[in-house]
Amino acid sequence: MRRGAALAGTVALATLAACGNAATDDEATTAADATPTGAATASGDSSPAGTSDATSTASGPVIIDNCGLQVTVDAPPQRAVTMNQSATEVMLALGLEDRMAGTAYLDDAVLPQFADAYATVPVLSEAYPSQEALLDAEPDAVYGAYPSAFQPDAAGDRAELHELGVSTYLSPAACPDKAPDEPLEIETVWQEIQDIGAIFGATDQAAALVEQQRSDLAEAVAAADDMSSTTVMWWDGGTDAPSVGACCGAPGMIMNAAGLQNVFADIEGNWADVSWEQVAERDPDVIVLVDAEWSTAEEKRDTIESTPGARELPAVADGRFVEVPFSATTPGVRNVRAVADLITGVEGLQ
Known part of the structure; x- marks a missing residue:
């Protein structure tokens, strides 16, 4: 069950439309x-x-x-x-x-x-x-x-x-x-x-x-703006070593389908543990916050806004966050809606 209030500057992803x-x-x-x-x-x-x-x-x-x-x-x-x-x-x-x-x-x-x-x-x-x-x-x-x-x-x-x-x-x-x-x-x-x-x-x-x-x-893709130069970090969890969407899992698939650049696309696997120094070096334009009961989007935002080296990033300072429910990151009927809502969320931040 999702919990945590919607945050200012955070775009919450909607659930799958009735096509299911x-x-x-x-x-x-x-x-x-x-x-x-x-x-x-x-x-x-x-x-x-x-x-x-x-x-x-x-x-x-x-x-x-x-x-x-x-x-x-x-x-x-x-x-x-x-x-x-x-x-x-x-x-x-x-x-x-x-x-x-x-x-x-x-x-x-x-x-x-x-x-x-x-x-x-x-x-x-x-x-x-x-x-x-x-x-x-x-x-x-x-x-x-x-x-x-x-x-x-x-x-x-x-x-x-x-x-x-x-x-x-x-x-x-x-x-x-x-x-x-x-x-x-x-x-x-x-x-x-x-x-x-x-x-x-x-x-x-x-x-x-x-x-x-x-x-x-x-x-959704046909109606989207050209965002091929927009870089994104997909943050699933972890505080000392953030776990991010790597090249080859559902987060990478969703970002690719949305026409966005995954800043950690060069790392193998579905997910990867990285350092805040690596996040700062790659300086993503937008940060996706995965909202899970055990690691909410609100907790992630509090963490990154208080982490030296990360809190100074323009994406953090400007509140360029998009929130997705954890269930959208598992391959299934939610993925297409997640692509559409990620496009809408990123466009809303530009």
Whole structure:
């Protein structure tokens, strides 16, 4: 849940528009009817690296190579459990709440348009449930956004769950073998939505959602000013050593899509711990403050305004901050709206 009042000079990012409800579930669609989906890059070319490939035949199951593990789904799951907010919101955006036996681990309140549907889904745990608690819900599928969802103290090993008859899916953006210098592309996020649509027999809903998001992103970028020379630091947390968006995770993807320069784009990985001296040397034009319950945007602003070497930066002195909720920094249905709102926020500061 987000907390902390809006700050003067801080532009708060809005939540995803109602495009997440672009379609409702088609109960008549089955996994056998699912059209093949393939990983794609931003150019639309097929590429297996860091993503997943879903295939099906007219009489066979959906088979997905997901983060190096083959996932075979004979029929659309009826009792899925989602681990992490972005996984939960993808399911809700596709109208699949009636296929959810449980959910766990929110970072923020769910998007308003999903609140009623979310209220119908049992919450197994505020954080990760134990495997025992998970299996008590009798799931036939577990969908996680982070590898930590499948650690021994959570759902457990994916292959072992498969042996128990429980299918699993991990967000392709979080594949453990993803190269640290491989930038995340929005196409990978959309491929995830399409994979989930194939698994749950909701290909039409997934296609409609991706099409709407493509349109929304194209419209936002087309209407934007030229900000290619504007530099941005995306600050997630940390005070002595600030954790910032590096080259290749969701923050880098969002900044790139918005046409902005990430001042730490030369550092590999999704996130990187840097020093305040490095921040001062790179002198960003705008600073994004990630608002999380455990590290609020207000706390970050108080910190940077009192840190020698950083408080003198023009961006700090002039209050050039844009606030984003933590949940927007995880690959999922919020990312396109985050791009649009980042554009609006930065334009409002110029």
